Amino acid sequence: MKKLENKVAVITGGSSGIGLATAKRFVEEGAHVVITGRREKELKEAAAFIERNVTTVAGDVSRLEDLDRVYAVVKEKHGHIDILFANAGAGTIAPLAAATEAHFDQTFDVNVKGLFFTVQKALPLFSNGGSIILTSSVSNVLGLPGFSAYAASKAAVRNFARAWTLELKDRKIRVNSMSPGPIETPALATTTGLTPEQAEQAAAQFASQIPMGRRGKPEEIAAAVTFLASDESSYITGVDFAVDGGMAQV
Structure with a gap:
């Protein structure tokens, strides 16, 4: 029996990196997956990579009407949700002295507001006894110069897991946050604003800060998320599951 046999999973930010690797792993474990992302082309490429049991819906989690559209598709196709990986x-x-209002708003619109309503709007479809996994970050406990808004947003995600664990306990829905360290994904070079040279330097610096001496792979995060989604973690809720090569632990 596969770990997620016949489960219905929704993954935001599922078209690349951690989200894509997790969607692939979920399907391998027997799940039917709905993935979202902002770019239609990347979603089509992701679906081709996953190959089967996947539905794609383009949308931006910071736009509530997009979330409504995602869950309308889920309701029509599957009728319920067993697993939500709020990963976008x-x-x-x-840096603090240079940060703009637009920078702050974009960070919190996606990481806090978007995640909050991703979970809220999923609840009417959620099966009792399901699993919600929220992507936080090692930055929720570390000071990272230049990433203060990001780190604060991820600390908020950590607290969502605590509060929602209590709010949803009567429905036996488990809520956990998962905090990756630096991972080998395109994001460092494509979304942080770094030049290719700066991204390469940052990757080397991160590796030097990790006891295991390297960045993690998306598949390693996917394995951890699959554990939290499955019944193998049936007595785990409210935790922050660090998958960081020891970066924030020692």
């Missing part, structure tokens, strides 16, 4: 996130570098 944004993070650009901006």
Whole structure:
């Protein structure tokens, strides 16, 4: 029996990186997956990579009407949700002295507002006994210069997991946050605002800060998220599950 046999899972930010690797793993474990992302082309490429049991819906989690459209598709196609991986996130570098209102608003619109309503709007479809996993970050406990708005947004995500664990306990819905360290995804070079040279330097610096001496792979995060989504973690709720090579632990 596969770990997620016949489960219905929704993954935001599912067209690349951690979200895509997790969607692939979920399907391998028997789930039917609905993935969202802002770019239709990347979603089509993701669906081709996953190959089967996947539905794509383009949308921006910071736009509530887009979330409504996502869940309308889920309701029509599957009727319920067993697993939600609220993974979509944004993070650009901006030192305190140089940060703009637009930088702050974009960070919190996606990472906090978007995640909040991603979960809220899923609840009417959610099966009792299901699992919600929220992508936080090691930055929720670390000071990272230039990433203060991002780190604060991820600390908010950590607290959502605490509060929602209590709010949803009567429905036996488990809520956990998952905090990756630096991972080998395109995001460092494509979404942070760094030049290719700066991204390469940042990757080397991150590796030097990690006891395991390297960045993680998306598939390693996917394995951890699959554990939290499955019945193997049936007595785990409210935790922040660090998957960071020890970066924030020692």
